[in-house]
Amino acid sequence: MRKKEEAAPEKKRRGRSARDQGLSRERVVEAALALIDAKGYANFSLRDVARELGVYPTAIYWYVTSRDELLVEVITRALGDLIPGPLPAGRWRDWLKELFHRYRRAVARHPNVAPLLGSQIISNASMNPVMVEAVLRTLLSAGFKSAELIHVYNTVITAMVGFVTLEFAGHGADERDEWEDRLRVRFEELDRDEFPLLTANMTRMSNQAFIVRWKGGTNRALEQSFDRYIDVVLDGLQRQLAGDADARKQ
Template sequence: MNQVLVGRQRRRSKKADKGQDAPALTREAIVEAAIKLLDSSDLENFSMRNLAKELGVYPTAIYWHIPSRNAVINAVISTIMDDLTPPPSEDWKAWMKTLFRRYRAIIKRHPNISPLIGVQLVSNASVDLDLIEGILQALVSAGFPKHTLPVAYNVVQSAMVGFTTEEFALAPKEEAEEWANGMQQMLSEVDATAHPLLVEHLDEMKNRSFIMRWQNGVDAPMDASFEMYIDVTIRGLESLQQDLVKAGGNQD
């Protein structure tokens, strides 16, 4: 037999075998690849073309399972937030502390995804009804009047996202070393006469406090500040609830 023909047949056979052995593309595989891509890069580089490249398929293959880029983002958020909502508890304070800590732990694992949750309304499509119900139930257990629940819910939701979003804010990627060096140089030159308190506490605050950091919470976590933030939020809710009751706000 012609050797060239035999070689072509073998190559075709190998390609056919590879196609037969390759696992079928699934929605779960697409979401897993999207999370991996976002974790290793950022939102600006996230596209259906790059996702298809990560999966080793054409972009059209993805659309058979998930119809759009926004839908992929929704699925990513739903997946990483799957274990966010704590189980029901009669202790609303403990429940809320667990909620805040779980959210922070999730964002620490996926900091590049944090901006998608904090600043994009598209994340609303990944609505978690269990989370909403859990927050409302915690507020009821805390004694909030029913007519105040929607407003108090917004406070809890924004508090959960706020500190963590800022703590894990992404550092600049372009000229990152120069930017970090510039920040450290600026702090080393603070005038003690003009800013005496800042200079007094500078060693404890630099790279551990908002505005004075060159690393985010992944490399320089703000654990003590976060725990105080939780306590302030919960004590504030508790104090507000008591004021509402005293003012007659317990009427529906």
């Protein structure tokens, strides 16, 4: 009887061991991000995180309820604070350009999260409502009307996320070298008569153009193309503003 009474406290102590070791939601998220940085997310699991932290998998559930919830926290941590400083009067283009560059720099630091950014539920849940509010405020200050705000906002978010996702999203580490070699050979062996423009520009486009590349953004960044892309988007928005202003004068 006495042995049973002594065993109960020991069992209870083991149940609290994860917390006693200093485990926290922050440590769980940091460990998960480090694992994804190192190995990608395709085969990522809560069990991997537990193993990395030296605890039982059940300990992780003190802090996150599922893999998806943890991935949301990982993206939030990876992106960090994206919001530029206060908006200078009349400088909405500069503010948006800085937002785009902050986003790209954040993903460049953690490129293995890029595929997750295309997952609507996870990327939506990880987006800071403070950032959404700041983007809406910037667009209204630029002169866009409430009736068209949703369309302009969607343009801005697509511009911010779309290019960067394509630039940095890669595939898993398994068989990477073999896959890249096969893709490179495929392009190098294209028939010049059938694809005269592509083959003539292959030297310029190889690993510098979407579709015609076998290295991700971590190996061959596309910063100049990104800058051109941003200018095209912002020029288009500015022309819409000017057109709306002219229409109101008539």
